[in-house]
Amino acid sequence: MSEPDGAGRREALKRVAVALREGGIGFALAGGYAGWALGGPEPENDVDFVVTEAEAGRAAEVLTAAGLDVHQPPEDWLFKVYSDGAMVDVLFRLASEPVDAVLLDRCVEQEVLSVRMPVVDATDLVIGKLAALNEHACDLSKVLPTARALREKVDWPRAEAATAWNDIAVACLFLLRRLRVVTEE
Template identity: 35%
Template sequence: MKQAYADELLLTLKRAGSILKATGVPFALAGSFAAYAHGGASSDHDVDFLVRHQDLETIVSAFTDAGFRIEHPPEDWLVKAYDGGQLVDLIYRPIEIPVSDETLEQASMMSVGPLSLPVLSATQLMVHKLLTYDQHYCDFAPGLQMARSLREKINWVQVRQDTKSSPYAAAFLVLVHHLGLAPETVGTDG
């Protein structure tokens, strides 16, 4: 990622995080910036936050007041907020599961650049990544990068349990086992 663009995206992360904190509604940093907070690779295109659907009106109003341009895309699981050319995804239903209090309670406060923000756990990041795989999208490269960089922070047994309904996740778990990124029991039926 080019440094100037990275700096702008980090500034957007700081602005968006500050706006969300000021609203008082629960939220969590997700996506590649959450992986970055855990020691993984940084984002190259947007900032993702998990929010509850019932808080959208408050959040959208706060972002609008702060000068962000709001877009309601045809996808019915997020709202997009633009800070100039920088994108913030406000996601309320990732992986077809609504964001709940329980989802957000699993986040922990971490330093992300100059802010302390609630950040989704490495385990939940991996679960979310694996549950995006389906017959239309099955590029394991980003998931492998995440698994490689966060492997010690991921509870692989929990990942296996939370993704057991997905054959794509099962295939991924076999692969990470064979690559030595996850314990033996993760990639097998044992």
């Protein structure tokens, strides 16, 4: 089976969002497709949604009942959903921190592909991308294009404070300042 193209991922995004909303699950579009919905580049990999850890089991049941193929991988912070070959990750922890109602409350409700859904706010999105950087996964190409595209929407002091514990995130923020993506106010 070949990898689904952008159209296949976008269709999976809509199917999962509609099923979660109809199932009464609190959720938000996250990851690269949240960045895309907020004005960044379209990602070339899977779609990500977040739910609270307390609702993860029910979310999996709702998606299964909607006819989607749900799998539990070895990782204990997400489950995977397949729709016509396209993969969607449903995460309930980001950078080892549980997804909570506070994060979901900061989301922006907007239309994505003609479907209204909550989208992770730009600052939380960038914090997640920065926090995921480590010595084994330090590909800045996963952060720089999104940070550049969303730069006016990001609360940079909050992003810096939230990731100060991560030396690679600190180095990335230094680079973003040097590139004038992050400007001092």
